[in-house]
Amino acid sequence: AQSVAQPEDQVNVAEGNPLTVKCTYSVSGNPYLFWYVQYPNRGLQFLLKYITGDNLVKGSYGFEAEFNKSQTSFHLKKPSALVSDSALYFCAVRLPLSGTYKYIFGTGTRLKVLA
């Protein structure tokens, strides 16, 4: 079955330290990959995406993600975490099947940045 896994329910990191939020996928073909963020009491917002090309993609708020085809991973990273980055992060894939634009979301990882 096609799936997206976010193995960590919660990630804690000290402010100023680098952060990584993990995502792996199990999808045949070449999917489009996305990260979304959900701040408290706010809607889901797009952070970044990978479609093709450079494996390192840069997005909003200083976040970046690295596509690793051999490991089927798309981990979200930021060199220096801010307290304001504390939120719920979702990884998603858009299935590569022709004619469909269905998305599969991971279960989410809660990031807590400690001052």
Next chain:
Amino acid sequence: GAGVSQSPSNKVTEKGKDVELRCDPISGHTALYWYRQRLGQGLEFLIYFQGNSAPDKSGLPSDRFSAERTGESVSTLTIQRTQQEDSAVYLCASSELTGGGPGNTFGSGTRLTVV
């Protein structure tokens, strides 16, 4: 419109009543999605509309749930004979059918509480 609009933003209903939730997608977005997010949980796919194709209903949890979409515009999600376990935030998203753009653009959701 400028974004995905959902109404109502909050709905409290008695167990056993029917509810109807509305989503106005971004103009020109061919694909429309409904997701459910229970408190503190991830996104649960419910249903997906793409143009005039038959909708993908594979995520609907029971036959009490149904959704319709008029052409490429408004969609309504109907829950019949609501149960307490239906309490959640129901999120609508729309998407262009291209590789560009932010993938799903989400509305702010409808918070449904069944008492």
